[in-house]
Amino acid sequence: MKNEKHCNNKEDGFPGESRRDFIKQSSLLTALALTPVTILKAAESEWDEKIAVAFEKLPVTLQINNKKYTLSLEPRVTLLDLLREQLGLTGSKKGCDHGQCGACTVLVDGRRINSCLSLAVMQDGKSITTIEGLGSSENLHPLQEAFIKHDGFQCGYCTPGQIISGIAVIREGHAGSAAEISEYMSGNICRCGCYPHIVDAIMEVKQGGKKV
Amino acid sequence: MNQFQYVKPSDLKSALTILAKDPTARCIAGGTNLIDLMKKGIVVVEKLVDINNLPLKNIETLDKVVRIGALVLNSDAAENKIITAQHPLLSLALNAGASPQLRNMATVGGNILQRTRCSYFCDRYMPCNKRQPGSGCGALEGYNRMHAIFGGSDACIAVHPSDMCVALSALDASVVISGIKGEYRIAINEFLRLPGDHPEKDNMLEKAALITAVEIPHHTFTKNIYYLKIRDRSSYAFALVSVAAALEISNGVINDVRLALGGVAHKPWRLYQSEKYLIGKQVSEFNFREAADLALKNAKGYKYNAFKLKMVPGAIVEALQKAVSAT
Numbered sequence: 001m002k003n004e005k006h007c008n009n010k011e012d013g014f015p016g017e018s019r020r021d022f023i024k025q026s027s028l029l030t031a032l033a034l035t036p037v038t039i040l041k042a043a044e045s046e047w048d049e050k051i052a053v054a055f056e057k058l059p060v061t062l063q064i065n066n067k068k069y070t071l072s073l074e075p076r077v078t079l080l081d082l083l084r085e086q087l088g089l090t091g092s093k094k095g096c097d098h099g100q101c102g103a104c105t106v107l108v109d110g111r112r113i114n115s116c117l118s119l120a121v122m123q124d125g126k127s128i129t130t131i132e133g134l135g136s137s138e139n140l141h142p143l144q145e146a147f148i149k150h151d152g153f154q155c156g157y158c159t160p161g162q163i164i165s166g167i168a169v170i171r172e173g174h175a176g177s178a179a180e181i182s183e184y185m186s187g188n189i190c191r192c193g194c195y196p197h198i199v200d201a202i203m204e205v206k207q208g209g210k211k212v
Numbered sequence: 213m214n215q216f217q218y219v220k221p222s223d224l225k226s227a228l229t230i231l232a233k234d235p236t237a238r239c240i241a242g243g244t245n246l247i248d249l250m251k252k253g254i255v256v257v258e259k260l261v262d263i264n265n266l267p268l269k270n271i272e273t274l275d276k277v278v279r280i281g282a283l284v285l286n287s288d289a290a291e292n293k294i295i296t297a298q299h300p301l302l303s304l305a306l307n308a309g310a311s312p313q314l315r316n317m318a319t320v321g322g323n324i325l326q327r328t329r330c331s332y333f334c335d336r337y338m339p340c341n342k343r344q345p346g347s348g349c350g351a352l353e354g355y356n357r358m359h360a361i362f363g364g365s366d367a368c369i370a371v372h373p374s375d376m377c378v379a380l381s382a383l384d385a386s387v388v389i390s391g392i393k394g395e396y397r398i399a400i401n402e403f404l405r406l407p408g409d410h411p412e413k414d415n416m417l418e419k420a421a422l423i424t425a426v427e428i429p430h431h432t433f434t435k436n437i438y439y440l441k442i443r444d445r446s447s448y449a450f451a452l453v454s455v456a457a458a459l460e461i462s463n464g465v466i467n468d469v470r471l472a473l474g475g476v477a478h479k480p481w482r483l484y485q486s487e488k489y490l491i492g493k494q495v496s497e498f499n500f501r502e503a504a505d506l507a508l509k510n511a512k513g514y515k516y517n518a519f520k521l522k523m524v525p526g527a528i529v530e531a532l533q534k535a536v537s538a539t
Contacts, residue, residue: 058218075218075260078247098248099314111287111316117247118317121218122240122262165313172312186447187311 060124064089065133073120080104080115083130091131091160095189102188105161105168106130112168114187131160134167142210143167146201154192162188166202167212175206213250220262224390224424230261232392232420239263239422241283242317244310245326253336254343268321268424271295277427279388282321286376287312289320299428301458304439305379311448321423324377324387324404327414328370328478329450330359341367342411349411357516358450361524362477368411369514372404372479373450379439381480382456382472385428391421400426404479411478433458433470436538440531441474442523451475453523455531459495466490466499471528473507476520483507486528495536497529504528 057072064087073082080097083089083106092115095103099117106115107129135141143166146152153159165188169175174184181199190198205212221227231237237259240246249255268281271292278298280289289295290306310318318326332338332350339348351359351369359369377400386397403416417423436459443449454474460467469490471483486503493499504525513521 074215076213076215098251099244102311102313105313112313113317114244114313117244117314119218119240119243119247122243122264168312174312183447184312187313 058121060121062120062123062125063127065129071120075119075121077120078116079106079108079118079120079123079128082120083115083128089130089132092164093157093160095158095161100189101158101161102165103158103161105164105188107164107168110171112165129164131163134163141167141212142208143170143201143205143212146205147198150197150201150204151194152197152201153190153194158188158190158192162190162198166198166205169202170206170212175202178203214256216257217259218262219259220265222265224266224268224422227261227263227266227422228390228392228420230259231422234259235419237261241319241322242285242314243322244314244318245322249327252334254334263422273298274427277386277429280320280426280428282319282388282423282425284320285316286310286318286320286323287315289376290315298430298434299379299383300434301383301437301439301456302376302379302428304437305375305454305456308439308441308454309375320376320426323374324380324400324423324426325415325417326373329373330370331355333370342370342407342414345410345412352514355516356514358452358475359514359517360477361511361513361517361520362473362481363406364478364512365407365409365411367409368407368478370407370411370478371475372414372477373475374480375439375441375451375454375474377404378454378456378472378474378480380426380428381482382458382470383428383431383433384470385426387423388425388427389417389421390424391418395424397427401480401482407478414478432460433468436461436535438531438535438538440527440534442527453520453527455527456480457528457531457535459532459535461495461536464495466493466495471503471507471532473524473528476524483528485509497533500529500532501525503532 057074060071060073062069080092080094083092092106093103095101097116099114104114104116105112108123109126135144143163165185169181169184175181178199181202219230221230238257239261241263250257268283270281271284271294272279273294278294286306290303296303330351332340333343338350341349349368360371380400385400387400387403388397398416405415438457441454442452451474453476456472458470469487471486473481486506489506490503507528508525511521
């Protein structure tokens with residue numbers, strides 16, 4: 001009965017109904033299907049049209065390894081998950097996923113960060129370098145070569161993060177001594193214990209003077 | 213991680229308006245702590261306000277203070293020429309914290325507002341009055357090795373994890389806050405609070421307000437300074453005990469001194485009594501030991517952290533000695 005009445009009113013040009021109202025309601029319904037609890041809360045606190053944008057994907061443009069990506073992302077996606085799960089760039093590793101191990105280290109605008117603790121949307125417009133952006137199997141980056149030469153890894157899981165971090169240490173000017181390298185590589189854990197070899201590899205590249 | 217709305221205001225006024233309209237909105241700067249807490253479900257965010265477009269990234273020397281914008285990265289602050297020249301103690305403390313990657317993300321404002329790393333706070337299945345008021349404190353009778361020996365309460369013995377704040381405490385820094393009513397300052401030693409009956413409140417930041425800067429008054433602690441950090445590995449670990457020490461010495465006499473401890477309380481633990489004792493005294497190991505013993509007044513050890521009662525005085529003496537011989 002109620003619905004019928006409502007319909008009648010609408011046909012009569014009831015002022016409460018408009019395209020805008022329809023969009024609000026339909027987006028609310030769509031959102032309800034996704035995450036009921038949050039949406040009901042949102043509806044109660046009358047966020048109304050904001051609900052429409054609440055769970056939308058956001059446009060994000062990233063330059064990754066010199067390639068431009070135009071993306072549409074949920075805000076909750078971390079940079080690491082974007083790289084690995086959506087773009088197939090699985091070189092950066094998920095170790096702890098809590099910023100404690102450094103396996104996910106990438107360069108953002110030339111500076112190393114833990115990609116697991118950063119949301120991809122926060123990096124909009126920035127330039128990202130992962131291990132895939134350093135060299136190719138035919139033409140390795142000097143630090144990749146040095147890691148092989150000095151046995152800088154065993155299982156290899158932390159290695160992409162170690163190499164990205166190692167490059168940053170050299171660029172930052174923190175590769176002056178073995179002790180300084182150790183201190184500035186402390187954010188990259190290696191459970192195989194290859195630390196002395198990693199330090200040797202970084203030292204050699206630093207002393208070789210090649211641009212990294 | 214749950215779904216949430218993401219907004220990125222471009223100026224302070226819009227950010228404050230969003231926060232005022234929606235009390236559940238949470239700010240993100242570096243995200244090194246918040247994203248971690250969101251992943252663990254310890255903090256559930258419905259609206260995330262990314263403040264990185266706010267113009268709060270300058271370090272400048274003003275008439276009476278050095279002002280550091282809240283969004284200055286920890287790594288940039290540590291290597292900034294004004295900071296290394298005028299406040300090298302802050303530089304040392306910053307570089308003792310976290311890892312280079314995290315320092316490249318973490319901001320000065322966020323560092324102050326970071327939550328405790330108490331293992332009971334960080335575990336949703338454990339009681340914690342800070343995370344869930346009234347649920348009890350798991351640490352009091354639990355594994356409390358990393359916990360407070362000063363200023364704790366029956367409700368909470370968590371410690372503030374920052375190194376940066378220990379230096380800021382020693383240097384009498386102020387936190388600059390912008391709220392809807394305007395800008396005001398609170399001394400960092402007042403801003404960070406003790407747990408008391410309300411451990412859920414880490415600090416005095418009111419709702420719909422932001423830290424916009426930190427200000428450090430000019431002083432002459434540029435030579436005889438040291439930041440000693442004792443931890444379970446030689447780098448990249450939270451402090452068991454840390455000491456920020458700054459001395460001003462002439463002809464072997466201490467004209468002025470600042471001492472603050474980290475890893476031992478819900479906020480940086482400033483040692484006013486020890487400082488008072490040392491002023492006018494000769495630089496000597498005896499005097500340093502006396503000052504260190506004074507620091508232990510009101511200290512209380514628990515089952516697994518009683519070792520800190522022995523560690524603290526030794527750390528204070530060592531930090532003072534290293535500050536004396538610093539060049």
